[in-house]
Amino acid sequence: MITLKRTNSDDIDFKNLVVLLDRDLKIRDGEDHAFYNQFNKTDAIKHVIVFYENDIAVGCGAFREKENDTVEIKRMFVHPDYRKKGIATTLLEALEIWATEVNYNYTILETGKKQPEAINLYQKLGYSVIPNYPPYESMDNSVCMKKAL
Numbered sequence: 001m002i003t004l005k006r007t008n009s010d011d012i013d014f015k016n017l018v019v020l021l022d023r024d025l026k027i028r029d030g031e032d033h034a035f036y037n038q039f040n041k042t043d044a045i046k047h048v049i050v051f052y053e054n055d056i057a058v059g060c061g062a063f064r065e066k067e068n069d070t071v072e073i074k075r076m077f078v079h080p081d082y083r084k085k086g087i088a089t090t091l092l093e094a095l096e097i098w099a100t101e102v103n104y105n106y107t108i109l110e111t112g113k114k115q116p117e118a119i120n121l122y123q124k125l126g127y128s129v130i131p132n133y134p135p136y137e138s139m140d141n142s143v144c145m146k147k148a149l
Contacts, residue, residue: 003052004091005050005052006049013060017079024077048060049095059079059082063095063099069104070104070108071108073095076091076109089125100149108147110145111142125147128147130144130146
């Protein structure tokens with residue numbers, strides 16, 4: 001059975017998944033990890049979705065307001081044992097629906113060149129590469145993207 005839970009950053013399942021995400025990013029980001037990590041704080045995120053398969057938390061994603069009409073997608077992660085099942089697509093689409101319900105028109109996000117599977121997912125779902133926005137404008141590893149909802 002599949003369940004999506006709308007919650008916030010206080011959710012323990014979200015926190016546990018973020019620990020796994022941060023471990024993965026530390027490896028992928030290498031020496032740039034300290035820079036990126038400072039922008040990945042999860043306290044006070046009001047819009048979080050946790051994906052459950054058979055009551056096991058296997059994926060998560062979140063968004064926070066970036067501008068009046070734009071949210072930034074944050075903390076997208078699917079446990080490695082559950083990848084290639086469409087979970088990330090389901091999570092991202094659910095986040096986009098929620099963003100429109102609370103009156104946002106655009107989503108933006110930052111991912112890394114060392115995360116080609118993420119870049120492919122976002123492009124498949126209609127995201128376009130944009131110039132890197134602050135604070136990522138000087139980061140060669142960053143890829144920023146945007147989508148109209």
